[in-house]
Amino acid sequence: LAPTGAPIAEPPAGTVPRTRILLATALSGASVMVVELTTTRLFAPWFGASIYSWTNVIAVVLLALACGYATGGRLADRKPYPAVLGGILLVAAVLLVPAPLLARVLAPALVPRPELTDPASGTLGIVFASFVATLVLFGPPLAVLGAVAPFATRLLTDSGLSSGKAAGRTLAVSTLGALVGTYLPALLLLETLGSRATIFVAAGFLVPAALLLTGLRRRKAAAAALVVILALGGAAAAAAATPVVPATHGEEVLAEKESAYQYVRVARWPGREGQPSAVNLSIDEGILEFHSRKRDDPLTGVYYDHFAVLPDWIADSGARPVDVLVLGGGAGTMRGMLRALQGPRVAHVVDVEIDPVVAGFAPRFGGPPEAQDRLAVVDGRLALEAFPGPYDLVILDAYARQIAIPAHLATAEAFATVRSRLSRRGLFAINVSTADVEAPLTSALATTLRAVFGRVWSVAVPGSWSVVLLAGDPLPPSKAPAQRGDALDPVRVQFRRHFHELIPPDGAILLTDDRAPLESLARRIR
Amino acid sequence: LRVGGWRAAAIALALAAAAPAQDPAIDRARRALDAGDSASARVALLELLAVETPGRADAVAKSLDVFRDRGATDDWLEAAERWSRAHPDDALVAFYRGITWQDLKHLRRAEAALARARELAPNEPSVQEAWAWNAKLRFDAAGFLERSQGASFRGVEDLRREESARLAARPVSALVLAGLLGAGLLGATVFLLWRR
Numbered sequence: 001l002a003p004t005g006a007p008i009a010e011p012p013a014g015t016v017p018r019t020r021i022l023l024a025t026a027l028s029g030a031s032v033m034v035v036e037l038t039t040t041r042l043f044a045p046w047f048g049a050s051i052y053s054w055t056n057v058i059a060v061v062l063l064a065l066a067c068g069y070a071t072g073g074r075l076a077d078r079k080p081y082p083a084v085l086g087g088i089l090l091v092a093a094v095l096l097v098p099a100p101l102l103a104r105v106l107a108p109a110l111v112p113r114p115e116l117t118d119p120a121s122g123t124l125g126i127v128f129a130s131f132v133a134t135l136v137l138f139g140p141p142l143a144v145l146g147a148v149a150p151f152a153t154r155l156l157t158d159s160g161l162s163s164g165k166a167a168g169r170t171l172a173v174s175t176l177g178a179l180v181g182t183y184l185p186a187l188l189l190l191e192t193l194g195s196r197a198t199i200f201v202a203a204g205f206l207v208p209a210a211l212l213l214t215g216l217r218r219r220k221a222a223a224a225a226l227v228v229i230l231a232l233g234g235a236a237a238a239a240a241a242t243p244v245v246p247a248t249h250g251e252e253v254l255a256e257k258e259s260a261y262q263y264v265r266v267a268r269w270p271g272r273e274g275q276p277s278a279v280n281l282s283i284d285e286g287i288l289e290f291h292s293r294k295r296d297d298p299l300t301g302v303y304y305d306h307f308a309v310l311p312d313w314i315a316d317s318g319a320r321p322v323d324v325l326v327l328g329g330g331a332g333t334m335r336g337m338l339r340a341l342q343g344p345r346v347a348h349v350v351d352v353e354i355d356p357v358v359a360g361f362a363p364r365f366g367g368p369p370e371a372q373d374r375l376a377v378v379d380g381r382l383a384l385e386a387f388p389g390p391y392d393l394v395i396l397d398a399y400a401r402q403i404a405i406p407a408h409l410a411t412a413e414a415f416a417t418v419r420s421r422l423s424r425r426g427l428f429a430i431n432v433s434t435a436d437v438e439a440p441l442t443s444a445l446a447t448t449l450r451a452v453f454g455r456v457w458s459v460a461v462p463g464s465w466s467v468v469l470l471a472g473d474p475l476p477p478s479k480a481p482a483q484r485g486d487a488l489d490p491v492r493v494q495f496r497r498h499f500h501e502l503i504p505p506d507g508a509i510l511l512t513d514d515r516a517p518l519e520s521l522a523r524r525i526r
Numbered sequence: 527l528r529v530g531g532w533r534a535a536a537i538a539l540a541l542a543a544a545a546p547a548q549d550p551a552i553d554r555a556r557r558a559l560d561a562g563d564s565a566s567a568r569v570a571l572l573e574l575l576a577v578e579t580p581g582r583a584d585a586v587a588k589s590l591d592v593f594r595d596r597g598a599t600d601d602w603l604e605a606a607e608r609w610s611r612a613h614p615d616d617a618l619v620a621f622y623r624g625i626t627w628q629d630l631k632h633l634r635r636a637e638a639a640l641a642r643a644r645e646l647a648p649n650e651p652s653v654q655e656a657w658a659w660n661a662k663l664r665f666d667a668a669g670f671l672e673r674s675q676g677a678s679f680r681g682v683e684d685l686r687r688e689e690s691a692r693l694a695a696r697p698v699s700a701l702v703l704a705g706l707l708g709a710g711l712l713g714a715t716v717f718l719l720w721r722r
Binding site: 063064067068070071072074075088106110128129131132133135136139140143144147434435436437438458460462467476477478479480482493495496497498499500501 | 559560561562594595596597598599600603629630631632633634635663664665704705707708709711712714715716719720
């Protein structure tokens with residue numbers, strides 16, 4: 001060991017205790033995993049959090065680490081000094097800091113303009129853009145971090161460990177660090193700090209790791225660590241104080257939050273040409289807007305209005321009010337619409353939403369549940385087990401990653417459970433986002449619904465990409481009321497005009513728990 | 527999406543075809559549908575389609591509205607398809623079948639019916655418009671430009687400009703440049719580590 005009190009800028013090989021090397025390696029492993037798990041969320045407002053975005057992040061991490069392993073091993077052989085490894089860790093920290101700040105500049109610049117693309121090429125563009133953005137911002141720091149493990153192995157070998165033991169211990173502590181780094185964003189950091197500050201935390205891990213190896217005297221090391229951590233804390237505070245996505249086109253951002261599931265944003269949009277303003281809740285990249293409510297207008301002008309008509313198509317709904325289960329209730333728009341427009345024809349509503357942040361917005365933006373209603377923050381499939389009904393109307397309006405119904409909610413097994421929860425007069429209705437009901441996604445959904453329910457009807461929502469799929473036992477059109485003298489009458493006209501039995505083409509996929517490729521089906525529009 | 531443009535034009539065309547008199551077959555279809563007797567309604571529709579009068583276009587449009595307003599679009603389509611199989615040269619019925627499927631978001635069936643209508647009436651602006659819109663609704667910008675070439679329906683030039691812009695936006699030069707930048711940064715990092 002170095003003499004006490006003597007400043008050593010670059011100690012010779014083997015002069016740093018093994019525990020320090022191993023601790024630094026563990027911190028580096030934790031940092032890599034925090035970055036890996038947070039990057040998708042950081043880019044989610046522009047690229048979404050699809051399986052493609054995750055794949056791109058993992059691909060860039062693997063590519064960068066592979067580069068880092070190769071170069072790190074070579075460098076360790078040429079300069080096997082702990083201070084060099086400390087410098088590597090500091091460089092990685094410095095490279096990580098600007099990444100979250102540059103993300104909000106680079107990502108929107110790479111996203112294809114939605115008005116100039118279609119869902120298929122737009123999705124491909126987003127997939128490519130997410131890879132490029134991840135590579136530009138996170139490739140270099142992750143490559144530098146890749147150099148840590150082989151370097152640490154060399155230092156441990158120089159300290160007298162056999163090469164086998166050195167490699168084994170390095171990999172073990174690095175993986176244990178990564179294990180901690182895996183849980184930190186999900187359980188603590190993302191929801192409390194947000195994605196940008198979480199990246200700063202990952203950079204912050206590397207500072208003490210570097211100081212453990214630089215050989216600075218204790219006071220200097222502490223002072224340096226304090227300065228760097230204060231700087232990172234300031235950057236994190238600044239990031240937390242600014243919106244994740246800047247306001248555009250006259251919108252007023254009412255709330256935004258990063259939940260365990262997604263980036264959530266509520267904004268008020270000015271109405272066009274004298275129309276009332278609308279409050280929209282959007283998720284991640286916001287290709288589609290959800291939960292639109294307009295001030296002074298009971299109708300949303302979008303697909304919710306068509307779902308509000310559904311109690312009309314349930315036998316005796318006037319005499320016996322209907323019990324409703326909404327899977328994917330969001331901030332309560334569907335429930336609010338049913339209550340406001342169908343009044344006493346609706347008895348109880350069980351509103352199921354998986355994201356507590358979205359559900360938490362209900363009192364402010366969607367309306368709190370009435371005394372006879374229930375708000376359950378749970379996965380839809382679990383809700384079908386936990387709240388067995390029976391229901392007269394089950395609405396599936398759950399979307400994961402914008403364009404796809406969560407796979408486990410759109411399988412023959414899931415539909416069979418729904419059917420078992422329906423009353424004898426019950427209806428099952430699904431909101432499907434599609435421009436063409438003969439496209440593979442809708443055909444697969446219709447095929448699966450027919451396999452479970454026997455018959456399926458579709459109701460195209462005019463001027464939109466929305467289609468209502470209906471299964472169960474709807475009233476024949478001649479029996480459903482055409483007019484009730486309320487705000488829904490124009491919607492009733494449209495509903496009847498677009499109501500027809502859907503017979504999917506032969507050969508469409510039957511979706512099962514074992515195989516339900518909804519994301520790829522949603523991409524295939526032709 | 528201005529999905530209603532072709533339909534508005536089609537209805538305007540049909541209404542301009544005169545002969546506003548109420549058709550007894552339409553009345554029979556209406557009464558049958560109100561009574562829940564869809565079989566009789568389909569028979570009445572087939573009778574209506576069989577009558578060649580100057581106001582036939584108007585009558586077909588009205589029959590479609592009667593069926594659709596009663597949630598019986600499937601019955602109208604079933605009868606009309608049966609008619610088209612027996613009378614494949616009836617452009618009017620092929621056209622209305624096409625725009626009805628299009629309105630129900632059945633874009634493939636719509637395309638098949640409209641393709642037939644276009645073969646039979648290539649210069650009819652409503653047919654041209656619906657045929658071009660089918661490509662637009664399927665996000666096929668190149669198809670729209672090809673189908674609307676020389677077409678005369680209202681707003682065609684604006685729509686062609688929109689779709690041309692969509693096509694022009696396809697190149698991903700910015701993305702490629704950014705990708706090269708990313709690869710370059712990664713390469714530079716590796717190079718610097720390698721050279722130390």
